[in-house]
Amino acid sequence: MTAARKPRVALFATCLADTLYPETAKAVLRLLERLGCEVDFPLGQTCCGQMHYNTGYRDEALPLARRYAEVFDGYDYVVAPSGSCAGMVREIHPGLCGPSSAVERTYELSEFLVDVLGVTDVGAYFPHKVTYHPTCHSLRMLGVGDRPLRLLREVRGLELVELPQAEQCCGFGGTFALKNAETSTAMLADKMRCVQHTGAQVLTAGDNSCLMHIGGGLSRLRTGVRAVHLAEILASTEEHPWVATP
Amino acid sequence: MGRNPVTWLGSPTFPRAARTALGDTQLRTNLRKATTTIRAKRARAVAELADWERLRRAGEAIKNDVLANLDTYLVRLEEAVTARGGVVHWARDAEEANRIVFDLARAKGADEVVKVKSMATAEIGLNEYLRARGVRPVETDLAELIVQLGNDRPSHILVPAIHRNRSEIKEIFSRAMAEPPDSDDPRVLAEAARRHLRRRFLSAKVAVSGANFAVADTGSVVVVESEGNGRMCLTLPETLITVMGIEKLVPTWRDLEVFLQLLPRSSTAERMNPYTSVWTGVTPGDGPGEFHLVLLDNGRTATLADEVGRQALRCIRCSACLNVCPVYERTGGQAYGSVYPGPIGAILAPQLAGDMTDKQAASLPYASSLCGACYEVCPVRINIPEALTHLRARAVEARPKHTAEALAMSSAGWVFRDPRRYEAAQRAGSLSRFLAGSDGTIKRLPWPGSKWTSTRDVPAVPKESFRMWWRRNRG
Numbered sequence: 001m002t003a004a005r006k007p008r009v010a011l012f013a014t015c016l017a018d019t020l021y022p023e024t025a026k027a028v029l030r031l032l033e034r035l036g037c038e039v040d041f042p043l044g045q046t047c048c049g050q051m052h053y054n055t056g057y058r059d060e061a062l063p064l065a066r067r068y069a070e071v072f073d074g075y076d077y078v079v080a081p082s083g084s085c086a087g088m089v090r091e092i093h094p095g096l097c098g099p100s101s102a103v104e105r106t107y108e109l110s111e112f113l114v115d116v117l118g119v120t121d122v123g124a125y126f127p128h129k130v131t132y133h134p135t136c137h138s139l140r141m142l143g144v145g146d147r148p149l150r151l152l153r154e155v156r157g158l159e160l161v162e163l164p165q166a167e168q169c170c171g172f173g174g175t176f177a178l179k180n181a182e183t184s185t186a187m188l189a190d191k192m193r194c195v196q197h198t199g200a201q202v203l204t205a206g207d208n209s210c211l212m213h214i215g216g217g218l219s220r221l222r223t224g225v226r227a228v229h230l231a232e233i234l235a236s237t238e239e240h241p242w243v244a245t246p
Numbered sequence: 247m248g249r250n251p252v253t254w255l256g257s258p259t260f261p262r263a264a265r266t267a268l269g270d271t272q273l274r275t276n277l278r279k280a281t282t283t284i285r286a287k288r289a290r291a292v293a294e295l296a297d298w299e300r301l302r303r304a305g306e307a308i309k310n311d312v313l314a315n316l317d318t319y320l321v322r323l324e325e326a327v328t329a330r331g332g333v334v335h336w337a338r339d340a341e342e343a344n345r346i347v348f349d350l351a352r353a354k355g356a357d358e359v360v361k362v363k364s365m366a367t368a369e370i371g372l373n374e375y376l377r378a379r380g381v382r383p384v385e386t387d388l389a390e391l392i393v394q395l396g397n398d399r400p401s402h403i404l405v406p407a408i409h410r411n412r413s414e415i416k417e418i419f420s421r422a423m424a425e426p427p428d429s430d431d432p433r434v435l436a437e438a439a440r441r442h443l444r445r446r447f448l449s450a451k452v453a454v455s456g457a458n459f460a461v462a463d464t465g466s467v468v469v470v471e472s473e474g475n476g477r478m479c480l481t482l483p484e485t486l487i488t489v490m491g492i493e494k495l496v497p498t499w500r501d502l503e504v505f506l507q508l509l510p511r512s513s514t515a516e517r518m519n520p521y522t523s524v525w526t527g528v529t530p531g532d533g534p535g536e537f538h539l540v541l542l543d544n545g546r547t548a549t550l551a552d553e554v555g556r557q558a559l560r561c562i563r564c565s566a567c568l569n570v571c572p573v574y575e576r577t578g579g580q581a582y583g584s585v586y587p588g589p590i591g592a593i594l595a596p597q598l599a600g601d602m603t604d605k606q607a608a609s610l611p612y613a614s615s616l617c618g619a620c621y622e623v624c625p626v627r628i629n630i631p632e633a634l635t636h637l638r639a640r641a642v643e644a645r646p647k648h649t650a651e652a653l654a655m656s657s658a659g660w661v662f663r664d665p666r667r668y669e670a671a672q673r674a675g676s677l678s679r680f681l682a683g684s685d686g687t688i689k690r691l692p693w694p695g696s697k698w699t700s701t702r703d704v705p706a707v708p709k710e711s712f713r714m715w716w717r718r719n720r721g
Contacts, residue, residue, distance in 0.1 A: 013712050015662070019672050020705055022712035041716045047662040052655060054616060056638030060659035067663065140618035169572045173615025180613065181697040183264050186274075186576040187615070188701065216702030219687055245686075 006038040007116075010075040012068075012106070014085045014208070015047035017229075021208045023245050027235035028081050028109060034235075035117055044071040049096075050088040055175045058096070065089075065096045072102035079112045081231045083138025083206045086111075091141055108138060109231055110147040110206060120150045125238045127157030131200035132230075133191070133214065135207040136169050148206055148230055155233060161198045165190075172213035188217045196223060206230045250545055251340050251371040252598040254399065257583025259609035264577040273409050277578050280408050284569045287515035288623070294517070295507070304504045305626040309560035312495050313550060319462040319495050320541065326465025330527020332537040337489075340370035343542050347372060347454060347487055350538055351381050354485050356452040362469060362476035363387030364456025365403065365563055366489045366542055368585040369598070372454070383454070384446045386475040388439055395422040401579030401587060403565040404513050409578050443475060453483040453534070457490040458562070459505060460539075463498045466526040467539065470509060470519045477523050486525075486534040492541050493550075493559040505562060508625035512564035545598035554636040558594045560626040565590075567620035567630060573613055582610060589620035593633040602637075602644035611637035650694075669714070675707035682706035 009032055013025040025041075032039050049064030068089060072078045080086045086108035093103050113119055132152060138144045152160050171177070171187025191214055195203050203218070205211050208229055215227025226244060236242035257263060267273055292298050312319055324334045337343035347367075351359055359376065361367065361383055373383040373394075385394040392407040393400050396418040400406030407415070416430040419438050427438035455476065459468040467488055469476050480486060496502060510519040528537050550556050568574045568588030579587030583606050584595035592614055596607040611634045620630040645652070661671045681688045687703035690696070698704060710718075 015668075018712045019675065020707060022708055022710065022715055025712035026715065041713070041720070043713060043717070043721075044665050046665055046668045049662070052659060054635055054638070055651075055655065056611075056635070056640075056642035057652075057655045057659070058639050060655055063663050064659070136615070136617035136619075140622055167619075169615050169617035169619070171572070171615060173617070176612070176615045178694055178697045180261050180264060180573070181700070182261070182268050183573055183576055183613075184615070185701045186268050187572050212704070213702060216687075216698070216704055219685075219703040220689075220701060 006036060007076045009037045009039050009112075010072050010078045011039055011041045012045060012048075012072065012078050012080040012085070012089075013041065014080055014082045016208050016212070017081060020212070021229065024081050024208055024229040024231050027229070027231040028079065030240070031122060031231060031235040032079065035113070035119065035122060037117075040075070042071050048085045048088045048093075050085060050092075051174055053088065053092060053096075062096055065093045068093065069097065069100035069102045072106070073100065075102070075105065077112060077116060078102055078106040079109055080106065081109045081206065081229060082208065083108045083135050083142050083144060084209055087137040087141035108142055108144055108206060110138075110144050110151055111142070113151060113234075114147045121154035122151065122234050124155040124234045124236055125157050126155050126233045126236045126242060128202045129159045129161060129200045130202045130204055130233065131161045131163045131195060131198040132166070133163055133170065133195075133203060133205040133210065134166055135205050135210045138206045139167060144206070151230070151234060152204070158233070161200050163198055163203075164194045166194075170210050170214050172210045174209070177213060184213075188213060192217050192221065192223070195225060201225060202233075203227050204230050204233055250599050250601075252369050252545065252586070252595055253584040253604070253607055257606050259606050260577075260581055260583070260613040261609065263581040263583055264613070267577045267581045272411070273578055274576060276409055276411050277575055280405065281569045281575050284515060288512065288566060288569065291511040291515040291517065295511070301504060301508055302625055302627050305508050305562075306560065308496060308501050308504060309493075309626055312497065313493065313556060313559055316492065316495070316550065319497055320492060322462040323460055323465060323495060324541075326461075326463065327527060327537075327539050328465075330465050332465065332527040332539055335538060335540045337540050337542050337544070339544050343370050343489055343540050343544070344372055344375040346538075346540050347489065348376060348379055348381065350485065350487055351376070351452050354452050356381065356450070356485075358382040358384060358446070358450055359452045359454050360384050360386050360446050360450040360479050360483065361390075361453070362455040362471065362479040363390045363406070364454070364489060365585060366456045366491050367454060368400065369491075370489070370542065370544060372489070384443075384450070386443050386446070386479055387471070388436070388473055388475070391439060391443070392418060395419065399580050400585065402568060403563050403579075403586065403588070403590075405565075409580070447475075447478045447482050450483050452485045452487065453479040455479055455486065455488045457488050457494055458509070459502060460490060460495050461497075461499050461502065462495050464526055466499070466524050468502065469523045470506070471521045471523075472514060472519060474521050477521050480523050480525060481533045484534055485536040485538070487538045487540065489540045489542055492543055492546050509562055509564050512562075512566040512623065512625040545600045548600050549594075549597040552597065552636075555593065555597050555633055557628050558590065558597060558633060560628055561590050561594065562626060563590075564625055566623040566625065570619040570623050571614075572617060572619070573615060577613075582613065584610070589614060589630045589634075590628070593628075593630055593637060596637055596641075602641050608641040608644065611635075611641055669711070672707065672711040672714070676709050676711075677707075679706040679709065
């Protein structure tokens with residue numbers, strides 16, 4: 001990347017982070033600014049429409065996809081802290097309402113850091129034992145590969161431990177967690193067993209949705225393992241360390 | 247026309263059937279063991295081929311060509327089979343196909359037919375049809391025999407008895423066989439089955455088979471199997487009746503090369519399957535003297551009309567998608583209430599049944615977390631997640647518009663369409679903090695949120711959303 005002009009990045013917080021996990025969105029903002037981006041948060045943004053689309057309500061998803069293309073038009077890049085929402089935008093939006101510059105410039109956070117900014121060492125400090133769950137849409141829909149792991153390996157103080165059967169779905173699946181609650185819970189139970197087996201203090205992933213599911217289970221069982229979004233780990237530094245929010 | 251029996255009549259919807267399966271710890275243990283083993287073996291077998299991706303794309307392209315030109319290829323097949331002394335029958339639905347088979351068996355005076363495992367005949371409920379009319383169908387595939395003797399239903403495409411372990415099998419055999427096995431040693435069990443079946447092979451006058459492939463150019467029909475029992479069925483009886491879905495065609499003999507690599511590695515994780523039987527019409531003095539090919543539609547033409555859904559017809563029944571599916575691994579195949587379980591069943595069964603107003607059929611496309619593992623392994627690149635969401639949209643269209651879910655979805659859509667309404671909803675949601683405990687999480691929500699909080703905490707909506715923070719600090 002040439003340093004001639006700061007890239008203008010629009011932060012697509014996703015409705016989930018905006019509403020339930022604002023610390024994740026703040027972390028993306030801090031991180032991207034630290035890495036020399038000019039970050040904007042267009043207030044017209046709401047939701048990518050994934051919940052509607054995946055549950056079969058296409059007519060409800062369509063205006064949201066159109067809104068996305070309008071709101072994020074004109075930026076150099078759009079960055080989302082979610083493989084799932086970025087996947088929805090890149091893979092599904094064009095089929096719903098045609099191609100748009102906003103869709104073409106949309107990146108999941110780890111893709112943007114590694115592919116666009118060309119960094120793996122983002123100057124982070126996070127002195128905890130961490131295991132990483134590659135969420136299904138990051139892994140299979142977007143194909144982010146080992147980018148999150150390459151970023152995590154460069155974090156000072158962080159001890160990375162491998163998650164057994166990492167590539168198995170955690171059982172969230174959007175409305176699947178409600179429509180097939182028992183099956184979802186059975187999948188969650190196995191995922192939690194794997195997480196606890198690692199002895200990690202922190203479980204991280206690139207999607208708050210899966211973290212909400214696994215973290216909600218870990219919290220219910222009082223395991224003491226915290227679910228923390230990848231962005232919050234990467235934003236954490238010695239000067240401004242990550243602080244657990246309730 | 248009666249109800250298309252591709253889904254088992256009266257089966258509960260997937261979530262209800264899954265609940266039963268999830269409570270069966272023996273079933274879950276059997277399934278986990280079996281799928282974990284086959285998953286690892288498949289990955290190794292596939293990794294051996296440097297051109298696997300190209301093979302997948304070739305398989306996809308050949309099948310797409312077949313589907314796009316099905317009319318031409320089917321007529322070509324009929325001509326080739328007829329020219330070699332076979333007889334071709336066309337069946338629009340299960341009833342027609344069943345009647346054709348029954349009439350042929352009766353014309354031969356057979357009160358018993360031997361069968362090589364066939365998904366098509368399971369799909370149309372042929373066994374039940376024949377039994378009701380006094381003809382005894384005898385399954386000769388070992389796993390299918392276990393299911394039949396146990397008065398059970400299959401739970402896997404390739405391994406119908408995957409949900410049974412060997413001590414359960416010994417019990418089933420002991421109850422049903424003249425010479426019961428004296429231990430649950432696999433070799434003893436296999437020997438008991440062999441003795442049991444040998445008598446049937448030698449006495450049967452009529453055999454019924456399915457087909458993995460048929461070659462349009464030559465009229466050759468192909469069955470791929472592991473045990474050799476299929477070959478006994480295909481060669482010993484005087485009359486052979488093959489029931490085949492119309493999509494099982496390949497244009498030329500050369501095209502088989504692609505599928506004979508894709509299928510065994512994907513299904514049994516073998517480089518090549520032990521038995522590949524090919525027959526073309528009849529040959530005097532060798533094998534059956536009469537050959538009938540029943541070409542079965544049963545919802546396939548209607549499926550073909552659906553631009554997204556039709557890709558399910560590329561399926562070669564390898565069952566790789568079942569073996570990697572995290573939902574199938576927990577629930578087993580019977581929860582799908584259909585002869586086609588797992589991810590492929592979730593998109594194929596509702597389409598073949600052709601009735602999205604049926605609650606059970608409409609529940610199947612939702613029996614997935616959309617994790618995409620099935621698409622990753624599919625040897626003919628069926629984009630199952632895409633088809634699942636497509637069929638969910640069809641299910642929603644077929645449902646009444648005033649369900650609680652539809653109302654929740656349309657009000658959520660209304661909120662998301664306008665940032666002001668959205669922010670107002672965030673502010674209202676932050677009232678949920680009053681439901682939270684001292685740790686900031688909510689342990690119990692009213693229905694339908696209770697479906698979440700029965701096993702998971704949920705964070706309360708924070709006082710300040712990100713957008714409120716942004717406006718306060720950066721706006």
